[in-house]
Amino acid sequence: MGLLRAAAGAALAIALAGCSATDDEGGVTTEMLLNAASDSSEWLTYGRDYSEQRYSPLDQINLESVKDLGLAWHADMDTARGQEATPLVIDGNIYITTAWSKVKAYNATTGEPLWDYDPQVPGETAVKACCDVVNRGLAAFGDKLYLGTLDGRLIALDRKTGAEVWSTVTVDQSKPYTITGAPIVVGGKVIIGNGGAEYGVRGYITAYDAESGEEDWRFYVVPGGPEEEGTEPEYLAKARETWNGEWWKFGGGGTVWDSMAYDPELDLLYIGTGNGSPWNQAYRSPGGGDNLYLSSIVALRPETGEYVWHYQTTPGETWDFTATQHIMLANLDIDGRKRKVLMQAPKNGFFYVIDRETGELISADNYVPQNWATGFDMATGRPIEVPEARYGDTGKPFVSTPGAGGGHSWHPMAFSPSQGLVYIPAIEAAFPYFPETDWKADAHRGFNVGVDQAAGGLPAIESVREATAASTKGALIAWDPVTQTERWRVQYPGPWNGGLLATGGGLVFQGTAAGYVKAYDAADGSEKWSFPAQTGVIAPPITYEIDGEQYVAVMAGWGGIWPLAPGGIVNETSGPVPNISRLLVFKLGGTDTLPDAPPLVRRPLDPPAFTGDPAELTQGTYDYGRYCGTCHGDAVVGSTVLPDLRRSPVLNSAESWQAIVHGGALQQNGMASFADSLSPERIEGIRQYVIFRANQDKELGGIGDQK
Numbered sequence: 001m002g003l004l005r006a007a008a009g010a011a012l013a014i015a016l017a018g019c020s021a022t023d024d025e026g027g028v029t030t031e032m033l034l035n036a037a038s039d040s041s042e043w044l045t046y047g048r049d050y051s052e053q054r055y056s057p058l059d060q061i062n063l064e065s066v067k068d069l070g071l072a073w074h075a076d077m078d079t080a081r082g083q084e085a086t087p088l089v090i091d092g093n094i095y096i097t098t099a100w101s102k103v104k105a106y107n108a109t110t111g112e113p114l115w116d117y118d119p120q121v122p123g124e125t126a127v128k129a130c131c132d133v134v135n136r137g138l139a140a141f142g143d144k145l146y147l148g149t150l151d152g153r154l155i156a157l158d159r160k161t162g163a164e165v166w167s168t169v170t171v172d173q174s175k176p177y178t179i180t181g182a183p184i185v186v187g188g189k190v191i192i193g194n195g196g197a198e199y200g201v202r203g204y205i206t207a208y209d210a211e212s213g214e215e216d217w218r219f220y221v222v223p224g225g226p227e228e229e230g231t232e233p234e235y236l237a238k239a240r241e242t243w244n245g246e247w248w249k250f251g252g253g254g255t256v257w258d259s260m261a262y263d264p265e266l267d268l269l270y271i272g273t274g275n276g277s278p279w280n281q282a283y284r285s286p287g288g289g290d291n292l293y294l295s296s297i298v299a300l301r302p303e304t305g306e307y308v309w310h311y312q313t314t315p316g317e318t319w320d321f322t323a324t325q326h327i328m329l330a331n332l333d334i335d336g337r338k339r340k341v342l343m344q345a346p347k348n349g350f351f352y353v354i355d356r357e358t359g360e361l362i363s364a365d366n367y368v369p370q371n372w373a374t375g376f377d378m379a380t381g382r383p384i385e386v387p388e389a390r391y392g393d394t395g396k397p398f399v400s401t402p403g404a405g406g407g408h409s410w411h412p413m414a415f416s417p418s419q420g421l422v423y424i425p426a427i428e429a430a431f432p433y434f435p436e437t438d439w440k441a442d443a444h445r446g447f448n449v450g451v452d453q454a455a456g457g458l459p460a461i462e463s464v465r466e467a468t469a470a471s472t473k474g475a476l477i478a479w480d481p482v483t484q485t486e487r488w489r490v491q492y493p494g495p496w497n498g499g500l501l502a503t504g505g506g507l508v509f510q511g512t513a514a515g516y517v518k519a520y521d522a523a524d525g526s527e528k529w530s531f532p533a534q535t536g537v538i539a540p541p542i543t544y545e546i547d548g549e550q551y552v553a554v555m556a557g558w559g560g561i562w563p564l565a566p567g568g569i570v571n572e573t574s575g576p577v578p579n580i581s582r583l584l585v586f587k588l589g590g591t592d593t594l595p596d597a598p599p600l601v602r603r604p605l606d607p608p609a610f611t612g613d614p615a616e617l618t619q620g621t622y623d624y625g626r627y628c629g630t631c632h633g634d635a636v637v638g639s640t641v642l643p644d645l646r647r648s649p650v651l652n653s654a655e656s657w658q659a660i661v662h663g664g665a666l667q668q669n670g671m672a673s674f675a676d677s678l679s680p681e682r683i684e685g686i687r688q689y690v691i692f693r694a695n696q697d698k699e700l701g702g703i704g705d706q707k
């Protein structure tokens with residue numbers, strides 16, 4: 001179908017249906033995706049259009065009118081974990097994904113529920129997921145929606161009914177792969193990556209025919225085992241020269257768990273790749289090497305999956321410095337030249353402006369404080385590292401800023417073309433990398449990174465914890481990508497604030513960790529509007545227009561890795577906040593209200609007496625850090641999202657504890673059995689450590705509680 005005919009079809013559909021822009025026969029077409037930026041009534045694809053700018057020209061809600069913004073409607077979710085999804089809006093309906101990879105459809109004007117889809121992800125899949133059982137959204141094409149599920153399936157749904165059309169398994173489900181990211185559809189192919197590099201996998205993306213679900217091509221990020229040498233494509237043969245040792249035994253990592261973007265003119269698909277598996281390069285690739293294509297932006301031909309170029313943000317990655325963060329395309333005037341650029345603020349703390357045609361580094365500067373590099377060698381495009389940063393080589397701990405949480409995680413940025421600014425939901429936090437001695441991979445369970453999570457996690461000592469909390473912050477940063485300077489910021493007391501939306505109304509919308517949805521003046525960051533959401537908001541808002549009214553929609557629901565792992569970091573405005581999962585939709589003059597928030601009830605801190613011995617406590621401390629802390633909190637200071645084990649009644653019964661941790665009694669909730677990794681004796685050691693920590697904190701008056 002030609003572009004003109006598609007446009008005419010879309011215009012006709014709008015005329016007939018009032019709010020429908022899709023072609024009645026073909027649904028969402030390639031032409032519509034290519035022109036998504038000019039369709040402000042809908043939100044057709046993850047980042048609104050292929051440039052992933054998350055900028056809408058809608059301006060009914062603007063600097064003056066935003067004071068009248070009110071809740072139009074809301075919908076309660078049936079999951080109580082982190083909600084990270086970007087909704088899609090098509091033909092007057094809004095489509096969302098929730099925790100546990102569920103999908104829901106509503107009338108976008110009234111909130112009337114249309115259908116629900118539950119892929120029935122097995123509960124025990126949760127232990128393969130580093131960062132909560134989240135999902136970040138759908139792709140739409142034709143009459144279908146595409147969903148990646150936590151357990152590694154790609155599923156096509158009928159957009160009208162929610163009925164499953166096809167389903168294909170995209171990962172080896174015996175390995176710790178998960179999918180949390182949204183697929184992208186380019187040229188009739190639906191493309192999906194995966195995650196799992198904290199546990200031991202080899203990263204790749206796969207393209208499937210959107211209509212049939214047939215696999216089309218697969219692109220591996222890192223080289224495989226020796227049996228593939230000589231048979232692999234040239235880009236992987238080149239990568240092989242940058243690796244040492246037996247990385248393939250543990251997968252090597254480089255998972256593409258989030259960001260993709262597409263430039264139709266250059267016909268290049270951009271993917272962001274993740275950290276090494278394990279993190280500690282001394283174990284992953286002894287003797288070093290760049291370890292291509294970890295922590296890189298890679299440009300591919302979407303038709304074939306052919307490699308075109310790459311830029312590696314962190315050569316020889318060893319700090320969990322993924323480059324899976326939001327990739328955004330824009331055209332900028334730099335030094336008197338129009339440049340087609342790609343921009344990214346990956347975890348390592350530097351903001352990159354890259355020529356998206358060639359992969360040439362145009363500029364890089366740090367957008368948050370950092371101490372692992374002294375700058376960039378612009379001749380080579382490589383960071384100049386501080387030698388002490390390589391803890392795996394020195395054998396000594398290194399406290400890095402940013403840390404493993406990154407200067408920026410998956411939370412999408414936004415761009416305002418009129419301001420020329422990129423808005424970054426930034427994190428300011430350090431992480432102590434304690435190299436683990438005599439580390440051995442565990443193919444079954446646990447955080448497999450070669451960094452001691454008990455030593456490196458949030459410390460048990462209250463004064464140290466408070467110092468850590470005081471230096472851990474979040475910010476909304478307005479960044480000038482041409483001059484690589486900060487224009488303004490909104491400082492938050494805590495990290496893990498929401499993704500962003502910029503609008504033609506001169507506003508930037510953001511949810512906050514402290515439980516608000518806010519609108520700021522895009523020019524100077526002054527606050528223009530605030531709505532109490534009753535829960536932490538981490539997902540990015542979107543906007544759409546139906547029958548002449550502009551709406552802003554956002555998923556609310558506290559969760560993701562930050563509340564789970566270092567969940568004990570609280571302060572007066574960043575927590576603890578409960579998880580109350582909802583879809584919130586706003587419009588000018590909206591009069592809907594939320595029911596009163598239930599009080600946040602936490603069980604009393606009343607542990608039994610510690611009865612272990614010192615050796616048991618030492619082993620229990622290590623095992624807790626490696627196997628438990630990622631979900632139940634560093635030093636057992638839990639969040640409000642998952643059980644705070646210090647307060648668990650199960651602590652009183654060694655038998656009940658064994659039934660859960662060894663026997664898998666709660667596997668449907670996500671608490672799978674650890675019997676393949678941990679003996680009953682070591683499981684009891686973990687119980688003793690939790691009891692020990694609970695008593696410590698009880699004596700101190702309950703750290704991690706309300707301050």
Ligand code: CA
Nearest residue numbers: 198275320322
């Ligand atoms: Ca990671």
